[in-house]
Amino acid sequence: HRNLIIAAPVQALCQPIPQPAALRDSSLRLRLSETVSPEAIVEWLVENNFERVDAVDLPGQFARRGGIVDIYAPLTSGKVLVNSDEVDQSTQDAQAIRVEFFGDAIESIRQINLDTQRSTQEIRALDVVAAASGAVVEQRELFANILPAETIIIFEEPSDVEEVANVYLARAENAARLYAWADIYNAAARFAQLHICRFAAGAPEEFLKLEVQSIQQFERKATSLWAGHKAALEELVGRSKEGNAVFLYCESPAEVQRVKEIIKEIDRQVPRRFELPLGYVHQGFVLRSLNTIIVSHHELFGQYAVRRRQRPVRATAPVDTLADLQPGDYVVHASYGIGKFLGVETIDEKGGKAEYLTLEYADAVKIQVSVHNIALVQKYIGTSPKRPKLSKVGSKRWQKQKEKVAQSVRDLAAELLQVQAQRQAVGGITYGDDSAWQMEFEESFPYQETPDQIGAIREIKADMRESVAMDRLLCGDVGYGKTELAMRAAFKAVENGKQVAVLVPTTVLSVQHARTFAERFADFPVAVEVLNRFKTGRQAKDIVARTRQGKVDVLIGTHRLLSGDVAFKDLGLLIIDEEQRFGVEHKERLKRMRVNVDILTMTATPIPRTLHMALLGLRDISSLTTPPLDRRSIVTQVTAYHPELIRKAIYRELNRQGQVFFLHNRVQ
Known part of the structure; x- marks a missing residue:
């Protein structure tokens, strides 16, 4: 190349x-x-x-x-x-x-x-190309040795580079197979070099000094985030009028349009020497000698667009085979009940050979099921972490269980119909289109939304514009962005004069949500409170009183929110996190609340495809299936205590500039 x-x-x-x-x-x-x-x-x-x-x-x-x-x-x-x-x-x-x-x-x-x-x-x-190419020592090479002779090597802070290399080699597990800094330095000596340093080192004729200054003065400098954005932008507009060329790099046409709108609010029109090019600049700078200021949108507004390749979501076909089953998995047979899948066996029979699934039941009883009857067998999906009890072949217990479940399903269907009929009769709250504040709130999100997030918030807002109360289930794994969508829905409700209740199953989660909501709503006149066991009796009483008076816009809490003394002046939206973790008594109170308010339920519990299809006509569902970028599977390793193993794990993490959280079972 x-x-x-x-x-x-x-x-x-x-x-x-x-x-x-x-x-x-x-x-x-x-x-x-x-x-x-x-x-x-x-x-x-x-x-x-x-x-x-x-x-x-x-x-x-x-x-x-x-x-x-x-x-x-x-x-x-x-x-x-x-x-x-x-x-x-x-x-x-x-x-x-x-x-x-x-x-x-x-x-x-x-x-x-x-x-x-x-x-x-x-x-x-x-x-x-094989991943293991060059595994033999004789086939390895130093990267600098394969570079063309006309290559120019640029070292940024050479002294820092040397120090980082030495620390890395000292901590590396396999330092013997790595090249030392001396090898790299000697190999680079045959190329033309440029050294970039903060401070000059050497004879004056050997370095060129550039008058480059930081743009930190234009970054957010007000306590209020949005006020800081506008103040910094106003200062840049003033600099451009003084004769400076200002280049504010934006990463999308939407960012360009939004900056133009803010500038017009400040100065009616964009100054002639104020440019808004499309592009990405990691860090801005000021060139005094050229009267030029270069700054990026993310530095000014605190938003970082994702610049790495996103792994697409695969639209897979419905599973109609047992290819995803592994020996030892639990399955459910329509006639025999819960069993354990042992594998597939080939059995000789008249007319040739045939494949059968081998299922094990209680008392080590084995059942052979032909692959032609595969529709009778499904993978077992349970909510309890405990292993399910195997059914007993020939017992009537499985049949009774199925009848009991069928009756429960009929009761649930009747209950859903009744609640839905009440909601249709009573009607819901009709919200308008997004306001300027709503757009400002969403644009202050410091990350780029995933396609699933964009689709889900569009569905949530469409529900909130309807005359019928919303009842939507938002599914997505931990870290997939459910809370951000809930906060956008909450902002829309509060801006329209309604109160929002956020119900969570644990105290720790209530504290976490309270911190997140407070940070996101900090630039807007929204009163956020949390009600949990960490509040004293006097504090809780004050929060309840202000909630009843309508002085609390967003109230976050555990099942304490369902107590009889907690009342809202004008509740418009109820956000429930992990509803399945609440008890029967709490769910009865939730049923009464569902009639005339918008409901947004969040869950990290994966929903099977068949259940999703069955619920489509009964409840609105939005799924967040796009994982965060570069997310890797969590590796859990259980071993005997070994100091050397712990040392290697810690050094490996430190070498990649990561963090280590060491949890011990006791403090001495």
Whole structure:
């Protein structure tokens, strides 16, 4: 590659890389019409640490179905067909491909659309690079040694770089296989270099001083967040009128439009020397010699747009097989009840062989279920962390349980119909369109919303504009952004003169929500209070009295909110967090509250697809299925106490500038 800019921390330069020749030699070469068996490709993938799955979804996975092999390669290069023309494809990151065979010959190579799992663009030739390339010491290389001779190396704060490298090597588990700072320094010596330093070091003729100043003076400087935004923007407008060129970089047309609106409120029109280009600047600066000020939208307004690739949500088909079942999982058979899935067995019978599911029940009784009757078996989904009790084959208990559940479902349906009829008759609160304050509140959110969040808040607001009271269930895992949506709904209700109650199951959660609500509502005249066991009797009495008088806009609390002495002057919205964790008595009070107020229920409990479909006609549901960017699965490791293991774990986290929370079972 030419005209390439590479930014890297010194820790990355310490890591050895595979030699180019080792990459070529260890790659999997795929060519149309080439003779190679699917088994040979699968063997290569397994040897190179690819994971076998049913459908590829992440780099490093592969799947095989007969004469089709899907590979999600972390690194590839090859030739693709564009409008029937063959085009060289440069090396690129993670790419999902499908290889189809006719016998032992490669019939086609195509890219895969991961959303549909269908093949798309045709590929003539492809090299899949092995993740373990260069594993042998002789095949490793220092990154600086493969750079072209005309490369320019820029060191930012060389003394700091050296210190970071030495600390990293001292803490690294495998320091012996890493390159020392001396190796990197000597390899870089043959290139032209530019050192960027805060303070000059050396002879005056060796450095060039730039009059670059910080733009910290224009960042938020008022206690009130929004007032600070407007004050800083007003100062920038004034500087542009004094002859300075001001460039305020925005990342979207919506940001540009909003800044223009604020400037027009301040000065009627955008000054001639005030530019609003589209682009991203990580950190602004002032060039005094050129009378130029460069600042970014996120520095001025505290909003950081996400700049990393987002993993898309896969719209999967309904599960109609047991491919997701693992031996040991609990299942439910329509006739026999709760059992344990042991696996699939092939049994000889008249006319050939057939596959059967083996299910274990109480007293070690085993039942064989033909795969043709797969519809009778479902995966067990329970709310209790305890293992379910296995049903007894031949007992009438399972049948009685089903009858009892059927009756409960009928009672619940009747109750839902009654409540819904009352809600239809009484009517709800009709809210208008978003106001300027609502938009300001939402734009002060410091992160970029996920597509699911945008869709869910649109549905919530549509419900609030209807004449019928809202009753919406908001589903999403922890950290998926449910609370932010609840706060936006609460803001809309408060702005229209209504009170909001936020009901949570635990005291800790009430404190957490109170802190979050207080921070988000800090710039607006919204009174937020919390009612829990941490409040003294006098404090609780005062909060209840002010709530009754309408002086509290948002009241957050545990089941204490359902006490008889708590009354609202004009309750418009009830937000319930994890309703399933409240008792029968509390739910009875909630039923009475549901009749004439908007209800938004939040839950982190995943809802099975079948249950979701069954509830669609009875209750409005919004699902947040898009995970936070770069979120990884939590790894829990249970081991005997070992100081060296703890030391390595802590150093690994410190090396990535992370944090460690050490929880001990006792204090001595």
